[in-house]
Amino acid sequence: MWPGEKGSGEAIVIVEQVTEPFHDQAVHGSRESTGTTSLGIGGYGKPAYMTFTAPGLSNKATKKLIGVMQERLSAFNDLHLTLKHIHWNVVGANFIGVHEMIDPQVELTRGYADTVAERIATLGGSPNGTAKAIEHDRSWKDYSVGRDTVQAHLGALDLVYVGFISSHREAIAVAGEIDPVTEDMFIGQTAELEKFHWFVRAHLENSSGELSNAGTKTEAAAAKKSR
Numbered sequence: 001m002w003p004g005e006k007g008s009g010e011a012i013v014i015v016e017q018v019t020e021p022f023h024d025q026a027v028h029g030s031r032e033s034t035g036t037t038s039l040g041i042g043g044y045g046k047p048a049y050m051t052f053t054a055p056g057l058s059n060k061a062t063k064k065l066i067g068v069m070q071e072r073l074s075a076f077n078d079l080h081l082t083l084k085h086i087h088w089n090v091v092g093a094n095f096i097g098v099h100e101m102i103d104p105q106v107e108l109t110r111g112y113a114d115t116v117a118e119r120i121a122t123l124g125g126s127p128n129g130t131a132k133a134i135e136h137d138r139s140w141k142d143y144s145v146g147r148d149t150v151q152a153h154l155g156a157l158d159l160v161y162v163g164f165i166s167s168h169r170e171a172i173a174v175a176g177e178i179d180p181v182t183e184d185m186f187i188g189q190t191a192e193l194e195k196f197h198w199f200v201r202a203h204l205e206n207s208s209g210e211l212s213n214a215g216t217k218t219e220a221a222a223a224k225k226s227r
């Protein structure tokens with residue numbers, strides 16, 4: 001009888017933090033950091049309790065995997081809000097093309113948040129989708145560009161996607177050591193995110209293949225250089 005199995009009288013309490021925060025490295029490294037590196041298993045708020053997980057997965061590995069998925073859930077929730085913010089604030093030449101290019105990506109990203117949250121629940125965890133969970137789980141500051149031109153926003157959005165996709169690839173690596181089903185989910189999502197990233201970069205690229213925001217490290221700098 002393993003801990004948490006019906007009748008064992010022992011629930012798996014998921015309250016400790018992963019000792020090596022998964023998003024401590026280059027996660028959203030191109031965005032302004034808040035300095036936050038904590039990763040709450042089960043997300044912000046009440047401790048999450050597991051009493052089961054998927055057959056064949058160990059409890060310890062599942063806890064680590066749920067921590068990674070919670071961080072990615074908050075990242076997806078942050079991303080679809082950021083995309084809507086850009087959809088509302090972009091102005092100038094080529095407005096309508098970019099305004100309308102962004103909405104399908106909002107829907108895709110919201111769908112991925114749902115997929116990740118339901119995977120957490122499938123593995124016995126408790127997904128947290130609140131605004132406070134986003135604030136708690138993320139290691140980057142709010143998107144910093146307000147009303148601005150198409151080129152400025154896309155220059156900054158490029159850095160958002162650099163950070164997001166880098167983090168998602170780290171999630172693939174962690175999941176690959178634990179659960180190929182979750183790994184497969186992250187891989188499929190990354191392919192679609194990378195395709196949209198290409199759409200963004202195509203607006204910043206010249207005929208020599210150089211990006212207008214090359215070398216910038218912050219959204220503000222990327223926006224300024226691309227404007």
Ligand SMILES: [Fe+2]
Pocket residue numbers: 087
């Ligand atoms: Fe709209």
